[in-house]
Amino acid sequence: MSIAVRNVTKRFGNFTALDDVTIEARSGELLALLGPSGSGKTTLLRIIAGLEAADRGSVHYHDEDVTRRSARDRNVGFVFQHYALFRHMNVFENVAFGMRVRGIRGPVVDQRVRELLHLVRLESLERRYPSQLSGGQRQRVALARALAVQPKVLLLDEPFGALDAKVRVELRQWLRRLHEEIHMTSVFVTHDQEEAFEVADRVAVMSGGRIEQLGSPQEVFDHPANAFVMHFLGNVNVFHGRVHDGKAHLGGFELEVPEHADVDASAAAVYIRPHELEIERSPAAGRLPARVLRVHAAGPVAKVSLRSEDFGLELQVEMNVERCVALALVTGEVVYVAPRRVRVFVPEEPGELQTVPEYVI
């Protein structure tokens, strides 16, 4: 069943949490709402669930307008960030709660709870209380509890936010497999782009109560719609300069930017991902001299920090370890950095680029 949110606006006092948001989760898809804190992603999820009411706009499940319907009658499975397990009930009772309050009695409850505990692999812990479970186990109980009422959609609020790194990776792979098994329309909120890209079919990047970009993980990563998305999705080197006549001017450097040929002399930011920079030994046109500061060669990807005196900023370069070994970089030596791919964003309104102040020339 698809979920559609149309023109939803939500304010808390003077703070606009959601600003005219329209988004659709297709039937059976796993959609991630990705954004920094305060971007409105959790508010959007709560509005979809009916735990929060929109000031304006509507929410539709399939063709049905559910905007005025309470959370109780929307039949959604909601998993809370801190699980919100009922602390005075054991695992079995937690999972059975949804059926009990709906007046379902008898062996069908037992059977369904056991099925779900099997699904989340917690059969042996049904008599335990939430305080006796680890974070990962609690999370799985919360999921089983949400699924017990056979919801039409599953909504997860930062489902792995409170877990440590290793468990988080395991659980998100498990969630992906689970989704492939049950194929329920699901929306989950996260601030971790790696998590969103690994688990979701599509990702909606949010900022300041708006959706900046919606697309498959690949689309979003390869073709970021704007500077914010570019900046939010992982490390990036940012140069500030000007665009003129289809060329970006950065200090003494010039880069061809045909996509901005129609822009007439405007400030611009040039974004280059660390893995899109190449380190060379010899100087050439379009190569930037830089001094090696640090080399981290642990793991499959070597990370090199360099300082560009021309721009007065620190550059990050990533390459595979073999290449790094072949280069035999020494701290303090001067090398030449060549971009393989650049993205130039021209602000639509003056001052817009000021939102990403990390590197300023």
Added chain:
Amino acid sequence: MSEPHARFAMGSAAAAAVKRTATLVPLRKSIGYVARPTSGVAATLETSHPSEPQAHASGAPSENADAPASTTAPAPYDAIPTDSVPTNNISNWKNAQQDPWWVRLTLILVAVTSLVVLVVIPVVNIFYQALSAGLHTYWDNLFNDPDTRHSIWLTLIVAPTAVVANLIFGVAAAWAIARFRFPGRSVLTTLIDLPFAISPVVAGLQLMLLFGLQGYFGPWLREHNIHIIFAVPGLILATMFVTLPFVARELIPVLEAIGPDEELAAVSLGARGWQVLWKITLPNIKWGLLYGILLCNARAMGEFGAVYVVSGHIPGQTQTMPLRVDRLFQGYNTPGSFALASVLMLLALVTLVLKTVLERRTQRELAEAAKLHSPEIES
């Protein structure tokens, strides 16, 4: 004066005594470590008498000719060497531990002496006086005097009724304050505390002004033959007024610590309002709730001032236990008075024991809430 008030007054007197000593020798750093009363009740009472510490603050330096040189400073705190200002710093903590023996001894003596003189001796004396004429007389005094018997019965009616009413009000108010953001929320929070700040006598008087014969509703009530003042409903209303804050004040922090997530989870799973209340909220707050009920009940049974004003002192009709104790004592029936007082004292002791147990449980409830909400690291 009623029980908690009396205890508070004593507490502040003792504290004041210590403070006066403190200006002679810089003992204040040690006082800084004396545990503050944990219950919100005592804390509120303290703030409702802001004039008192200030009076000491301005009066103390001039009282002592040999006070440290900085008498020009408005507060005596300035006269304390800077290294003795209590902080959470570990080295300062050690300093406090290393107070000279005579400082420690003096402090302990002051505390123990005041406790013995003000608490232990009176308590023991009540039981001694009550039982001095033998168990048989004690029993006679309690249960063979119809008016005393009635006062016990009346207290057992008035106190639980007030407690139940405040239980309903307390849960509703605490829920509203902890769960909703609405205009006037902070005003409501403050208003709940009002009965703590108002003298019980004034509380009684304002009921008289409303429901008494000369009051606003007096004529209407008389026309319809409804008795509030000088009758049981008045006693209940007065008791309700003075015990109003107890349950709500206990519950607000517990509800806030637990947070709304479990309730929202229950709603999203299909629970209706009353199901959420019975199956989720009440089990979660039960210890805090019992603690609030206990304090409320202790105060309700011991209430004197407000009840005194509205009761009309009719023996066998409107005399609760504390009023009866007073009446017996005024009538030179000391053994009878002490016998009934010993019953009140027993109730207080039972309350004290239960309070200690429940306080621990409530703390655990809060700690568990904090644990379940904090980020969990997989073990």
